[in-house]
Ligand SMILES: CCCCCCCCCC/C=C\CCCCCCCC(=O)SCCNC(=O)CCNC(=O)[C@H](O)C(C)(C)COP(=O)(O)OP(=O)(O)OC[C@H]1O[C@@H](n2cnc3c(N)ncnc32)[C@H](O)[C@@H]1OP(=O)(O)O
């Protein structure tokens with residue numbers, strides 16, 4: 001997005017835009033997945049961002065906890081009303097597309113800045129119905145949920161257990177006499193804890209509970225439980241529900257707790273697309289017990305896109321600010337330079353720019369895999385489930401950590417002003433860092449990836465199970481470490497280097513495991529003792545995968561101008577070189593010390609090349625100023641005016657002498673006279 005009136009734009013930003021080597025719209029259309037989507041997005045943005053319904057009378061930072069919740073709920077309900085009932089919005093985008101755009105891109109976050117209390121309804125409750133409910137159940141629930149007649153959340157995590165799903169304590173015991181399930185939280189640690197929207201918004205929840213029937217426990221299954229009266233919103237008998245208190249970020253999302261006291265629900269409120277319990281209480285097994293976890297897989301894919309979008313915002317703010325900000329003289333006497341001219345600043349920002357594309361290419365390929373698995377024939381679905389699980393765990397962990405660290409690097413790159421709420425960077429950082437924890441804590445996700453890699457590497461797959469396409473390299477002959485450097489240092493050569501590191505690390509872990517087990521250590525303890533090496537292997541595998549997706553993605557792009565293609569190729573190369581500095585490529589013999597020096601020189605040269613396009617690149621992300629919501633990052637670069645204007649809005653500045661002076665400071669001043 002460029003400023004409307006160029007004459008009020010900061011001159012440094014104008015200069016930056018003038019020497020752009022590529023066509024920014026081409027990148028905008030690529031990121032939107034087509035020019036039609038860009039048009040659609042613009043229309044929705046114009047409609048929503050110019051609608052006074054979504055204005056904040058007072059900046060949310062100055063509101064109390066309850067006021068913030070109320071303000072965000074007001075806007076999120078108005079937003080849902082618009083896409084359900086407003087013909088203008090429906091003409092722009094169908095309802096489904098409208099929801100996807102509002103929940104899944106920047107527009108929603110521009111409206112509900114402090115977290116959307118209805119997010120979990122759309123992001124997890126509805127997807128849980130879609131992936132877990134039988135046809136009959138869908139017919140009953142989906143229309144009501146879609147129309148906002150019921151609002152749901154996804155209640156899985158408990159006070160005592162989040163990562164270890166099998167450890168959940170909530171029980172759902174089938175009573176064949178009444179044909180009901182009895183839902184119960186038997187201990188303090190079994191209280192559901194964390195679900196978004198659970199505190200005060202949702203009147204229903206998909207509750208994950210241990211299913212008991214005919215005296216046997218069948219593990220975690222999904223049940224729909226009504227929590228609140230549909231008219232009064234009062235919590236129902238047997239339900240203790242509330243909010244868990246302030247958090248690091250997204251404080252209006254009313255994350256909640258839920259304790260169930262022998263709550264009875266009809267048999268058909270167990271979601272029965274995969275497993276069933278018959279009227280008499282017989283358990284009918286699903287084709288795979290892991291199909292119950294399908295909602296989490298979907299959300300892990302969504303998180304990859306979401307984390308990438310947060311990074312786009314942070315790097316847009318920091319790059320524009322770095323072009324406007326002048327600090328110190330590079331050459332004494334030549335005047336102060338834009339901080340973007342410092343090589344160290346370029347090293348902070350340009351890899352983040354490249355990461356945006358690495359994440360986009362990888363997330364898109366993952367989405368394709370997700371769709372081909374979930375919509376493919378049943379047998380193929382089951383065969384590809386482990387690969388999908390592993391890729392979604394690994395990419396969720398990588399995108400979450402790369403993007404949240406990247407957002408924080410962007411915040412630091414803005415110096416003191418990056419610490420101000422009005423820069424919007426603190427909010428972006430705190431929202432993004434949560435992606436490292438929710439939907440599978442990152443380390444736990446890495447260990448899942450490692451488990452699968454080791455299984456494939458050590459021929460531990462069960463009979464009939466096949467290694468997925470992304471791990472076929474574990475079965476292939478090891479690449480030639482003595483190949484000449486011009487072959488090892490190409491893009492595909494570096495991808496190969498990551499695979500060499502994965503194999504070497506798996507070999508190391510396996511040998512260590514065998515040595516420990518042979519020495520009498522219990523196998524699971526031996527595995528834990530190797531887990532640092534295993535996590536390294538998982539991380540190298542995903543880094544190699546992301547590098548490969550970036551290289552292949554750029555190679556396959558068609559119809560772009562030469563300038564745009566060149567810039568994308570350079571970003572891709574920069575990404576590969578940035579990560580090639582990892583000790584693993586050196587340690588496992590793919591790179592020599594001389595290779596590393598050569599790559600470092602190439603990296604520094606690329607920083608200089610790409611510096612000239614940095615502002616145009618972030619412009620091409622085409623993020624509306626209202627979505628950026630930042631004093632530092634607006635397209636016109638009026639940084640200092642905006643900082644001052646925002647400071648004047650502080651409630652403390654509405655009085656010259658605050659009331660607190662008379663109450664506390666005056667007595668102190670008097671007493672010390
Ligand atoms: C309709 C409109 C849509 C609009 C969409 C808009 C999109 C908007 C985008 C917005 C983006 C983001 C907002 C997100 C908000 C999200 C809020 C956060 C919500 C939550 O956090 S919900 C709670 C999440 N909790 C977890 O993730 C728990 C993590 N733990 C687990 O998943 C598992 O327990 C495990 C750690 C993976 C495995 O544990 P364990 O080994 O103990 O084993 P199991 O017995 O369960 O498994 C054994 C076996 O099975 C394999 N396996 C496990 N899971 C899967 C799976 N899902 N698929 C396939 N296979 C699986 C496991 O690897 C084992 O294999 P093995 O025996 O080794 O062969």
Ligand SMILES: Cc1cc2nc3c(=O)[nH]c(=O)nc-3n(C[C@H](O)[C@H](O)[C@H](O)COP(=O)(O)OP(=O)(O)OC[C@H]3O[C@@H](n4cnc5c(N)ncnc54)[C@H](O)[C@@H]3O)c2cc1C
Nearest residue numbers: 154155156157161162163194195196434438439440441443
């Ligand atoms: C903002 C936010 C929103 C959330 N929304 C929801 C929601 O809507 N619905 C919902 O059900 N839940 C939600 N959650 C909960 C979230 O899914 C869990 O917090 C998450 O899955 C991590 O589980 P945990 O808290 O039990 O962490 P733990 O598993 O207790 O992690 C603590 C530490 O132990 C380590 N650890 C745990 N297990 C292992 C292991 N096997 N091996 C090695 N190390 C291990 C971890 O790496 C971590 O360092 C939300 C959480 C947050 C922060």
